[in-house]
Amino acid sequence: MGYMKFQDQLIYRYELLNSAEKLILINVICFVLPLLLKTIFFLFNIPFTFFSSWFNLTSDWSVFLFQPWTILTYSFLHSGFFHLFWNMYLLFFASRIFLNLLPSKTFFSTYFLGVVIGGFTFLISYSLFPAFINTTPRMVGASAGVMAILVFIATFTPEQQVRLIFFNIKLQYIGLAFVLLDVIQIPYGNAGGHLAHLGGASLGFLYAYRLKQGIDIGLPFDFLLNKISVLFNKKTPLKTVFKNQKSNSKTSEKSNDNSYQKNIDIILDKISDSGYDSLSKEEKEFLFKAGKK
8 A cells, every 4th residue: 555655656656757758767767777787787797788778879880770779778878887977968948948839749849859860860971981990889878869959949049148157158159058068078089978868969960940930840759759748648647528519619618729829829929039138027937838748
């Protein structure tokens, strides 16, 4: 009985988290579990690479073709505590702005497309550039997805300012600074990782740029994410659904939905033209509530 109560408490607390917080929690779990498994593997004298090689992304195409799932699973593993910490800290920061503006499905499409494009950038780079001849490293980390989210918001709301210690800075400059840091660090180690970051950043820029033009490039990816997103969608325990509605009531609801979406589109157009700070308090509250749905 006590165990069931504890389990219900965990499920309830999980449901209270927003989409990004759930993603962060899963990344933390995926960091801790291998540490526990590593102890078991050590005790039975089994090389841990036997386990990790099934989830890390390799730059060797002949291996990758037999492990295609690694184009996603690599993003849930991290090389150390600080690798995980900084990725999740940056994801938390960027997601707070992202989810105030756009729905969870756009967040997940951007993140996982960033992971996939970053992974393929890594693979192609090690086949293309002479500097990487005769090297077949493996890659882990969520950085490509995180960069996609960060550059997305820096492109979508470039004029919005955030506080950095003693001064305010526009998001477009933060996004640009992170991209330039990755470019200049390529010759100094972890070249494949930095190139993957740039792949994720490119996806984030393209996604936001096209979305501002009214084209959602993530729609084809939504189908693949539908089953995954069920794990993250926030549900309100006390919400009641009434199925027996009259036909005129359904028509009214449809009209309200259209009006609701129209208001969101107007606000997003305003952000695109003048930046997030140009919104009134009421518009910001409306957009915040819409992002939670």
